[in-house]
Amino acid sequence: MKNINAVITGVGGYIPDYILTNDEISKMVDTTDEWIMGRIGIKERHILREDGLGTSYMARKAAKQLMQRTKSNPDEIDLVIVATTTPDYRLPSTSSILCEKLGLKNAFAFDLQAVCSGFLYALETGANFIRSGNYKKIIVVGAEKMSSIVDYTDRATCPIFGDGAAAAMLEPTTEDFGIMDAMLRTDGKGLPFLHIKAGGTVCAPSYYTLDNHMHYIYQEGRTVFKYAVANMSDTCKSVMERNHLSKEDIDWIIPHQANMRIITAVTQRLEVPSEKVMVNIERYGNTSAATLPLCLWDFEDKLKKGDNLLLTAFGAGFAWGAVYLKWGYDGKR
Ligand SMILES: CC(C)(COP(=O)(O)OP(=O)(O)OC[C@H]1O[C@@H](n2cnc3c(N)ncnc32)[C@H](O)[C@@H]1OP(=O)(O)O)[C@@H](O)C(=O)NCCC(=O)NCCS
The missing domain is CATH 3.40.47.10 (Thiolase/Chalcone synthase)
Structure with missing residues (x-):
C-alpha cells in the first residue's frame, strides 16, 4: 500500500x-x-x-x-x-x-x-x-x-x-506531492528579547501594567534580527541537504515577512535569486502567523503543480523552522 x-x-x-x-x-x-x-x-x-x-x-x-x-x-x-x-x-x-x-x-x-x-x-x-x-x-x-x-x-x-x-x-x-519534510525547532532562550510582559499568569493585569504599557510587544530588535537570519538560513540549508535539493531545484522560497533586510540576508545565504522569493511585506507588514499563508494566497496564480517550495519562519520563543513542500495544483483555484 x-x-x-x-x-x-x-x-x-x-x-x-x-x-x-x-x-x-x-x-x-x-x-x-x-x-x-x-x-x-x-x-x-x-x-x-x-x-x-x-x-x-x-x-x-x-x-x-x-x-x-x-x-x-x-x-x-x-x-x-x-x-x-x-x-x-x-x-x-x-x-x-x-x-x-x-x-x-x-x-x-x-x-x-x-x-x-x-x-x-x-x-x-x-x-x-x-x-x-x-x-x-x-x-x-x-x-x-x-x-x-x-x-x-x-x-x-x-x-x-x-x-x-x-x-x-x-x-x-x-x-x-505535499508536505515532504519539516524541521521545526524551539529554544526558550529568546524570552528576554521578544515578549509581552503582562497579562499572562506570571504578571497579572493591573492598573500598574496598563499604565506602563506592559500588554504590548517588547523586543530587542537587533538580537532578534541576528537569530532570525542565522536560524532561518541554517534550517533551510539542512532541509535542502537532507532532501538532496540544490538551489536550482527550489522554485520558491517563502520566508516569514518580518523585515525586508532579514528576507534578503536569508535568501542571499541560500544563494536563491530574488525572482524566486515571495515578498509582500511592503503591503501587509508582519502579520505573524499569517505571513506565510498570505504569501501563498497572493502568489497562488504563479504556482505550478510539482513546484518545490521552501517555507521558513522565525519568531518569539525562539521558535523557528523550515518546511519543504511540493505544490499540488496549477494556478489559482
Ligand atoms: C526592529 C528593527 C527594524 C530595528 O532596526 P535596527 O536597524 O536594528 O535599529 P535599532 O533597534 O538598532 O535602532 C537604531 C536606531 O534607530 C532608532 N529607531 C528605532 N525605530 C525607529 C523608527 N521607527 N524611526 C526612526 N528611528 C528609529 C533607534 O531609536 C536607534 O536610535 P539610536 O541609535 O539613537 O539609539 C530591526 O532590528 C528588526 O527588524 N529586527 C527584527 C524584528 C523582528 O523580526 N521581529 C519580529 C520577530 S518575528
Missing part, C-alpha cells in the same frame, strides 16, 4: 480594509517613511479597526473563501487548527468560534501558539493527522490581529506589524 501524504489543495485569505500608511505612523511617533522603508521595508499595513471584531472575524473570511475555492462542504471538515497569538479571548479557543461561524458539525478544533512560526508548526501538525489516515480535510489557518498588542507610542515596534488571515486546506494524496 502506498503511503498517505498531506497536500495543500487550496488557499483563502483576508486582509482588513483600513490601510495604515507610513505617513500616518509618522504622525503618531517620531519616524519617517524613509526610515521605515530603509530599515524594515514596509510601506503600509492593514488594520482591523471595527469595534468588537477580533481575529476570528478575519479567520472566518479566509476559511470561507478557502471552502468555496476547494468546494468543501462544512460537514466534510475533520479538523481546524488556528495558529494565532492574538486570540479573540483567553478562553474559549478562537478555533471553536470559527467552527461555529463556519457551521462545522463534524470537526474538532484547537489553537496553536508558536507566534510567527505558528503556521509552519500548524502545517506539520495537520499533515501528521492526514498521514494517520483518519482525517480527510483539515483547515489550517494563520490569523492575527497584531494591532491589538502593538504600542502605537513605541516607534521601535509600531511600524512593523499588521493584521490579516489566510488558510490552507490539507487533504490526503498517494502521489508524490
Whole structure:
C-alpha cells in the first residue's frame, strides 16, 4: 500500500480594509517613511479597526473563501487548527468560534501558539493527522490581529506589524506531492528579547501594567534580527541537504515577512535569486502567523503543480523552522 501524504489543495485569505500608511505612523511617533522603508521595508499595513471584531472575524473570511475555492462542504471538515497569538479571548479557543461561524458539525478544533512560526508548526501538525489516515480535510489557518498588542507610542515596534488571515486546506494524496519534510525547532532562550510582559499568569493585569504599557510587544530588535537570519538560513540549508535539493531545484522560497533586510540576508545565504522569493511585506507588514499563508494566497496564480517550495519562519520563543513542500495544483483555484 502506498503511503498517505498531506497536500495543500487550496488557499483563502483576508486582509482588513483600513490601510495604515507610513505617513500616518509618522504622525503618531517620531519616524519617517524613509526610515521605515530603509530599515524594515514596509510601506503600509492593514488594520482591523471595527469595534468588537477580533481575529476570528478575519479567520472566518479566509476559511470561507478557502471552502468555496476547494468546494468543501462544512460537514466534510475533520479538523481546524488556528495558529494565532492574538486570540479573540483567553478562553474559549478562537478555533471553536470559527467552527461555529463556519457551521462545522463534524470537526474538532484547537489553537496553536508558536507566534510567527505558528503556521509552519500548524502545517506539520495537520499533515501528521492526514498521514494517520483518519482525517480527510483539515483547515489550517494563520490569523492575527497584531494591532491589538502593538504600542502605537513605541516607534521601535509600531511600524512593523499588521493584521490579516489566510488558510490552507490539507487533504490526503498517494502521489508524490505535499508536505515532504519539516524541521521545526524551539529554544526558550529568546524570552528576554521578544515578549509581552503582562497579562499572562506570571504578571497579572493591573492598573500598574496598563499604565506602563506592559500588554504590548517588547523586543530587542537587533538580537532578534541576528537569530532570525542565522536560524532561518541554517534550517533551510539542512532541509535542502537532507532532501538532496540544490538551489536550482527550489522554485520558491517563502520566508516569514518580518523585515525586508532579514528576507534578503536569508535568501542571499541560500544563494536563491530574488525572482524566486515571495515578498509582500511592503503591503501587509508582519502579520505573524499569517505571513506565510498570505504569501501563498497572493502568489497562488504563479504556482505550478510539482513546484518545490521552501517555507521558513522565525519568531518569539525562539521558535523557528523550515518546511519543504511540493505544490499540488496549477494556478489559482
Ligand atoms: C526592529 C528593527 C527594524 C530595528 O532596526 P535596527 O536597524 O536594528 O535599529 P535599532 O533597534 O538598532 O535602532 C537604531 C536606531 O534607530 C532608532 N529607531 C528605532 N525605530 C525607529 C523608527 N521607527 N524611526 C526612526 N528611528 C528609529 C533607534 O531609536 C536607534 O536610535 P539610536 O541609535 O539613537 O539609539 C530591526 O532590528 C528588526 O527588524 N529586527 C527584527 C524584528 C523582528 O523580526 N521581529 C519580529 C520577530 S518575528
